[in-house]
Amino acid sequence: MSENPAEVPAPLPVKFRVENLRAGFGDNEVLHGIDMVVPDRGVTAIIGPSGCGKSTLIRCLNRMHELVPSAFVSGSVHLEDTDIYAGAVDPVLLRRRVGMVFQKPNPFPSMSIRENVLAGLKLTGSLDKSTADEIMERALNHAALWDEVKDRLDDRGTGLSGGQQQRLCIARSLAVSPDVLLMDEPCSALDPIATARIEDLIHQLKEHYTIVIVTHNMQQAARASDKTAFLLMGELVEMTETKTLFTSPSDRRTEDYITGKFG
Amino acid sequence: MNNPQETRRVWPEKLFYGLCLSAVIIPLGILVLLLGKVGMDGVARIDWGFITHYPSRLPARAGILPAMVGSIYLIGLTALIAVPVGIGAAIYLQEYGKNSRWADMIELNIANLAGVPSIIYGLLGLGFFVRTLGMGRSLLAGACTLALLILPVIIMSAREALRTVPDRTREAAYGLGATQWQVVRQVVLPVAMPGMMTGSILAISRAIGETAPLIVVGALTYLTFLPNSPFSAFSALPIQIYNWVSRPQEAFVTNAASGIIVLLVIMLVMNSLAILLRNRLERRLK
Numbered sequence: 194m195s196e197n198p199a200e201v202p203a204p205l206p207v208k209f210r211v212e213n214l215r216a217g218f219g220d221n222e223v224l225h226g227i228d229m230v231v232p233d234r235g236v237t238a239i240i241g242p243s244g245c246g247k248s249t250l251i252r253c254l255n256r257m258h259e260l261v262p263s264a265f266v267s268g269s270v271h272l273e274d275t276d277i278y279a280g281a282v283d284p285v286l287l288r289r290r291v292g293m294v295f296q297k298p299n300p301f302p303s304m305s306i307r308e309n310v311l312a313g314l315k316l317t318g319s320l321d322k323s324t325a326d327e328i329m330e331r332a333l334n335h336a337a338l339w340d341e342v343k344d345r346l347d348d349r350g351t352g353l354s355g356g357q358q359q360r361l362c363i364a365r366s367l368a369v370s371p372d373v374l375l376m377d378e379p380c381s382a383l384d385p386i387a388t389a390r391i392e393d394l395i396h397q398l399k400e401h402y403t404i405v406i407v408t409h410n411m412q413q414a415a416r417a418s419d420k421t422a423f424l425l426m427g428e429l430v431e432m433t434e435t436k437t438l439f440t441s442p443s444d445r446r447t448e449d450y451i452t453g454k455f456g
Numbered sequence: 457m458n459n460p461q462e463t464r465r466v467w468p469e470k471l472f473y474g475l476c477l478s479a480v481i482i483p484l485g486i487l488v489l490l491l492g493k494v495g496m497d498g499v500a501r502i503d504w505g506f507i508t509h510y511p512s513r514l515p516a517r518a519g520i521l522p523a524m525v526g527s528i529y530l531i532g533l534t535a536l537i538a539v540p541v542g543i544g545a546a547i548y549l550q551e552y553g554k555n556s557r558w559a560d561m562i563e564l565n566i567a568n569l570a571g572v573p574s575i576i577y578g579l580l581g582l583g584f585f586v587r588t589l590g591m592g593r594s595l596l597a598g599a600c601t602l603a604l605l606i607l608p609v610i611i612m613s614a615r616e617a618l619r620t621v622p623d624r625t626r627e628a629a630y631g632l633g634a635t636q637w638q639v640v641r642q643v644v645l646p647v648a649m650p651g652m653m654t655g656s657i658l659a660i661s662r663a664i665g666e667t668a669p670l671i672v673v674g675a676l677t678y679l680t681f682l683p684n685s686p687f688s689a690f691s692a693l694p695i696q697i698y699n700w701v702s703r704p705q706e707a708f709v710t711n712a713a714s715g716i717i718v719l720l721v722i723m724l725v726m727n728s729l730a731i732l733l734r735n736r737l738e739r740r741l742k
Contacts, residue, residue, distance in 0.1 A: 260630055262554060289633030299624040303646040313632035316642050362628070369632055 356387025498713030613655020
């Protein structure tokens with residue numbers, strides 16, 4: 194991520210290559226053929242009005258979309274060199290590489306804070322007792338939650354505040370060491386202070402992870418992301434550097450949206 | 457306070473409160489009366505001999521041992537059959553068959569089965585377990601029949617408990633790369649387990665008192681031995697009580713009252729054990 198404009202950035206390696214992606218539920222096609230490239234590392238934001246297909250798009254990236262009965266997908270999504278919709282790909286293994294943080298914080302209600310962080314490893318049977326504490330502390334540290342919870346790791350995860358719960362969910366995703374973190378409106382249920390903390394966190398995490406964040410908050414996209422995609426009624430209108438998109442969008446609809454004419 | 461509008465507003469409030477309160481008090485009062493009557497009639501007859509003796513044609517020497525042991529075995533066996541099958545069926549319907557026509561149709565039928573009179577289950581048990589499967593008039597045939605009787609209730613209450621687990625909790629687990637089995641086993645079941653246990657306990661309590669299906673399946677009223685295998689002939693408390701109540705001698709009716717006390721105590725003990733077990737399974741976190 195070169196901040197210095199004088200330095201010519203090398204072409205970024207590609208993390209996701211989405212081609213002609215169509216997806217929806219039953220008879221209702223939500224995405225009408227999306228083509229999109231998500232670079233490795235850094236933050237890619239997907240913005241757009243409610244119902245434009247942002248969530249469906251992000252959920253296609255780790256095959257969570259198909260968990261809904263009646264869901265359908267066509268087209269292709271490549272994660273690096275692998276077509277994730279190819280028959281040989283196990284969605285379960287894919288989701289270990291591509292973690293997800295949801296709109297509403299969803300810590301496991303029957304588990305303590307410690308167990309929540311380690312849940313991904315425990316669920317998948319890959320928990321090694323000797324390294325568990327270390328992994329837990331690192332994940333909570335990365336999620337900027339360690340100092341707040343280190344004295345009550347055995348308390349219920351759902352007893353934390355909303356913002357803490359969301360950081361706990363981020364820690365839980367980080368503990369399985371994914372390559373990619375998908376965030377589906379992670380701050381929509383949080384107050385501004387908790388939102389600011391999550392945004393700081395995104396800023397730190399982008400050094401190590403590829404982050405794709407869906408948001409309906411344009412300021413958030415402008416603050417937190419490197420690239421922004423604007424989605425409208427199931428079509429990708431424009432995708433470019435965040436700075437460019439918000440200062441000189443090339444499409445009229447993008448301009449109307451970011452200046453608040455609709456949405 | 458004397459504002460007429462205020463009075464008009466408060467009035468229905470109080471009426472509704474009163475109605476709800478009486479809906480609690482009236483049945484409770486009747487229950488207390490019944491228990492009191494049974495207690496007064498029967499408590500004098502309860503002693504060690506009553507609990508350890510076999511039935512007899514002399515009311516004073518008649519005991520309840522085979523019926524009591526039979527009931528305990530019967531209920532244990534019924535629970536062993538009905539709870540795993542019921543919870544398994546609920547997991548299939550809710551987690552795997554979700555939203556399929558097929559699952560909806562099955563559920564509708566199960567709901568209807570819960571309303572079928574127990575004597576019908578008795579006839580089914582007689583035809584299928586006792587005769588077709590050749591279990592004879594055994595403990596196992598009785599337990600299978602009772603299990604069938606309470607399965608619909610267990611399935612429906614377990615499915616209800618599974619429904620209370622929010623989908624976002626499941627999604628969280630899928631998002632971490634869990635398989636469906638791992639999601640169900642480690643995330644959904646721990647949350648739903650207390651609810652499923654409660655439903656099962658209620659259903660089993662119902663089975664303890666069932667008489668009609670056992671009569672049809674062939675529980676005996678006069679036994680001089682204790683059941684020693686699932687294929688033994690058996691008696692059960694409700695059957696014994698029913699038999700005593702229908703005798704002409706007054707003393708046998710007293711025996712019946714004592715039998716009811718024993719039945720109630722056994723039910724309470726079993727429920728308490730089940731609730732203890734449930735509370736142990738339900739992890740307590742701060």
